[in-house]
Amino acid sequence: MAATGTPVSLSDFEKLAEARLSRNAWDYYASGADDMLTLRANQRAFSRIRIKPRVLRDVSAVDVRTNVLGQAIASPIGAAPSAMQRMAHPDGEEASARACASMRLPMILSSWSTTSLEDVAKAAANVPKDSVPAPAQFQVRPDIKPVRWFQLYVYKDRAVTRRLVERAAAAGYTALAVTVDTPLLGRRHADIRQFKLPSYLRLANFDDADSGKQNVGTPHTSSAEEPRDSGLAVYVAEQIDPTLSWNDIAWLRSITHLPIIVKGVLTAEDADLAVKAGVSGVIVSNHGGRQLDGVAATIEALPEVVEAVAGRAEVYLDGGIRRGSDIFKAIALGARSVFIGRPILWGLAYNGEVGVRTILRLLEDELKLCMALAGKSFDIGCQTLEDITPGMLSYAAVVSRL
Ligand SMILES: Cc1cc2nc3c(=O)[nH]c(=O)nc-3n(C[C@H](O)[C@H](O)[C@H](O)COP(=O)(O)O)c2cc1C
Ligand SMILES: CC(C)CC(=O)C(=O)O
DSSP states (O other), X not given: OOOOSSXXXXXXXXXXXXXXXXXXXXXXXXXXXXXXXHHHHHHHHHHTEEEOOOOXXXXXXXXXXXXXXXXXXXXXXEEOOOSOGGGTOTTHXXXXXXXXXXXTOOEEEOTTOSSOHHHHHHHHHTOOTTSSOOOGGGSOOTTSOOOEEXXXXXXXXXXXXXXXXXXXXXXXXXXXXXXXXXXXXXXXXXXXXXXXXXXXOOOTTOOGGGTTSSOOOOOOOOTTSOOOSOHXXXXXXXXXXXXXXXXXXXXXXXXXXXXEEEEEEOSHHHHHHHHHTTOSEEEEOOGGGTSSTTOOOHHHHHHHHHHHHTTSSEEEEESSOXXXXXXXXXXXXXXXXXXXXXXXXXXHHHHHHHHHHHHHHHHHHHHHHHHHHHOOSSSBOOOSGGGOOGGGEEEOOOOOOO
């Protein structure tokens, strides 16, 4: 059903983004791998979790501030790394970074950004208070500094990888999120049929010295045969290191002082290995259902990861967050904060920086309302994120249709 009138939910922005974007960009952003079972599961799994509300508590004050890796953030919501944001809006990653910085929410910049990591850092460092006329609650909160992390794809060419890491540190990124679920690219059917990075865009973190690493997405054709892989998958197979192993986390730790987070963990076993490898954080993620189809929804995987990590590192979650109540559920099950991927792109497509702020603000407001309406089992309502506990959730029975 088409959205009518003022958009009021993330799904309204999704429809508006689809209407505005080219088919090429929309398909790339929206796709999951194969049958997209995991993509759908990410959202559905949230809908099977119920909230047990308590009533007649004083819920007049709700505070959603928290911190990640010791840095304060305004609420437990951030932008997940997503590649090639300038296909969504000419200001691309700079707009996302400004939106996040102005709201004091964390952003993870993709290695595959269409704006260089230095330019993104500069854009976010100078968020003029009135760059966009905004109501008070949108304006810079001077007590909190922006949090910006860099997402790392480990290239076979370790000199290229090292250069990226050094540049990220020099530009002021405060952590590396190493993506570990993409040794090869998942099969996204629309991209195999056709994906092309528009010719005026490039992977801006790679300069001429990295020749071959800045042009991506030309449709792959193998003579007279139908394409069997997208240009993206061919690029990943050529450039990204499929031999990556836990030893390389030790190597990364040896070349940088930045804290390391692994992005793409779904099991207790890997969570434990991650902690033993010395990471500071783990992102429970299935890459938005774009890698291995058939893996668990992230909210299903979260409890075992939280249990295995046992407080030795921070645990975050992404995948399928579309409501403030989804964030509430993730926090209840032990996530320190969540990240959103596609909704940032919908905000960008809708209205650049302002659109991203609108998306983030909507989720923040929904989370606050959810906390207030959920109440709590003591005298006062759910006032802070620490008050959100697993006991506030229950699980819907799976109803068989047979
Ligand atoms: C268009 C798109 C591009 C992405 N690019 C990257 C990337 O460059 N690096 C990465 O680690 N994850 C990437 N991701 C995965 C996201 O960081 C995140 O895990 C996922 O989008 C979360 O699911 P959600 O879209 O349902 O919020 C991408 C996701 C999308 C949708
Ligand atoms: C590896 C690139 C294709 C970027 C990415 O992570 C994605 O599209 O999911």
